[in-house]
Amino acid sequence: MQVSVETTQGLERRLTISVPAETVDVEVKNRLRHIGKTQRINGFRPGKVPPSVIQKRYGQSVRQEVAGEFMQRNFVDAIVAEKLNPAGRPSFVAKSNEDGQPLEFEATFEIYPDVVLKDLDKIAVERPAVDVTEADLDEMFETLQNQHKTWKENKRKTKTGDKLTIDFNGRVDGEEFEGGKAEGFELELGSGRMIPGFETDIIGMKAGEEKTITVSFPDDYHAEKLKGKTAEFDIVVHTTESAVLPEIDDEFAKLFGVETGGVAALREEVGKNMARELNQAVKAKVKEQVIEGLLEVSELDIPAALIAQEVDVLRKQAMKRFADQMDPNNLPELPAEMFEEQAKRRVKTGLLLGEVIKVNELKVDEAKVTDLIESAASAYEDPSEVIEYYKTNKELAQQMQNVALEEQAVELLLASANVTDKKASFKDIMNPEGK
Structure with missing residues (x-):
């Protein structure tokens, strides 16, 4: 086996490898001989197929198969001999693969870089x-309390932290739009679930009240048609509830x-x-x-x-x-x-x-x-x-x-x-x- 190494660019290397004709031809002949002994072909008795028929029918495919195996095997031998460390699989190109001629092929691949640790x-x-x-613990306990809060209906004006059940119906340029209408919608004021201005404009309303608010969709709103648009929402408040935090005790x-x-x-x-x-x-x-x-x-x-x-x-x-x-x-x-x-x-x-x-x-x-x-x-x-x-x-x-x-x-x-x-x-x- 003859090997030459070429640096094409950066980390890419190209190996040109030549395998002696005799080595390849012997392997091809052995495989064709085995096929002749085992393959059934119409018109011939088993094991009596003439070599010329076997060669004509299977010669090319067997040579391709042998060449592929030799390329893989000799590539491994070559990178070991040349002390190369491939990163990823090589691509093979057969340059010469004819009877009586050396098998010559190129293998192109990248190698791992030399890593130098400095500075x-x-x-x-x-x-x-x-x-x-x-203080961190106290704040965490407040969070735990909020996670287990219950709700109690109230009759007062709403404030941040209250939970409301509302209907709303929105319009942009006088037209209703997809996602702009809901009934029996539960909203905790201060949660930030709605677009800016929606929750703050509801603060102060009572159960049973109706109101029309005007808000603007953010310029980065996910719905393209609504970005930066001004909208009117008709709001109906059905119920308002106050949060009840559990006592921090054994229970x-x-x-x-x-x-x-x-x-x-x-x-x-x-x-x-x-x-x-x-x-x-x-x-x-x-x-x-x-x-x-x-x-x-x-x-x-x-x-x-x-x-x-x-x-x-x-x-x-x-x-x-x-x-x-x-x-x-x-x-x-x-x-x-x-x-x-x-x-x-x-x-x-x-x-x-x-x-x-x-x-x-x-x-x-x-x-x-x-x-x-x-x-x-x-x-x-x-x-x-x-x-x-x-x-x-x-x-x-x-x-x-x-x-x-x-x-x-x-x-x-x-x-x-x-x-x-x-x-x-x-x-x-x-x-x-x-x-």
């Missing part, structure tokens, strides 16, 4: 310095499965959950900054084949999400361009973290894997069942090992990064956009 100390990270405070604690210890035990349990979620969120923010910094200080050519593979993965994931929510017959075509930037980022991140793992000879820390599984399981009603499921599911267990190894790489990068602690609140971390 890791220039990665800047702001690590949130934050704890769960008593309240039992709503959350705390049978003993009352409010104090519930407060301790909620505090632990908040601390766990806060810790996970802080770790995620730090990891995001480490990876962002790593990408910024690292220059790297990315194989197009790997990007294409990642685009395919992302597109399939998106299509699956759409399929869960839409009629499969109406699924949209999602162009590759939608996922290209995300795919590039993920591939580059994977290559860089892979190099960190390789250079530092990191091995999976089983204790970290256990911690990750237990942390994930703690969010479920029966953690032991979830832990057991991870242990018995090889694919999930492997995924968690990969996560652990990635976290180890991030921790190592963090150790050499430029880290400053920045004071933050629970709300800053858990609800940064005030949603």
Whole structure:
């Protein structure tokens, strides 16, 4: 076998490989001989078919088959000999595949880039310095109260926080429009469910009252025909109700499965959950900054084949999400361009973290894997069942090992990064956009 290597552009390589004619011809003849012994052909006794007939009928297809196998086999031998690491599948082109002639073919493919880790100390990270405070706990209990509130009918003027049952009928330029009419519609004032001005203009109305309000649809409204349009709505209020919050007592604690210890035990349990979620969120923010910094200080050519593979993965994931929510017959075509930037980022991140793992000879820390599984399981009603499921599911267990190894790489990068602690609140971390 003769091999020559050519760099075409960037990471692309072209191997020209020549396999001796004798090697190929012998294999072709052996296969044709086997066909002659086993194949039934009308007009000839089994095993007595003349070689010329076998050659005429099967020669070309057998040679193509043999050539394909030799191309695959010799390609592998060639990349091992030349110490090349292909990224993605090669494309083969046979240049010569005739009887008595060497099999000559080209294999074009991309290789993995040489990854060089440098300037890791220039990665800047702001690590949130934050704890769960008593005020955070108080606010969480208010949220829990609101989640279990009941409603009591009132006769007063409505205010923010009340729940109304209304009819409404909307018009734009004097014409009714799709989605602009409803009867017996329940609306909690202040929920932000309706377009700006709709809820605020109803405040102060009483049950039995009618009113016409004028509001404007936002310029970015989802319905094209209504963007920026002024609309009139006829409103009829049927009932108004006030929220009744439950008392924070032992009965309240039992709503959350705390049978003993009352409010104090519930407060301790909620505090632990908040601390766990806060810790996970802080770790995620730090990891995001480490990876962002790593990408910024690292220059790297990315194989197009790997990007294409990642685009395919992302597109399939998106299509699956759409399929869960839409009629499969109406699924949209999602162009590759939608996922290209995300795919590039993920591939580059994977290559860089892979190099960190390789250079530092990191091995999976089983204790970290256990911690990750237990942390994930703690969010479920029966953690032991979830832990057991991870242990018995090889694919999930492997995924968690990969996560652990990635976290180890991030921790190592963090150790050499430029880290400053920045004071933050629970709300800053858990609800940064005030949603």
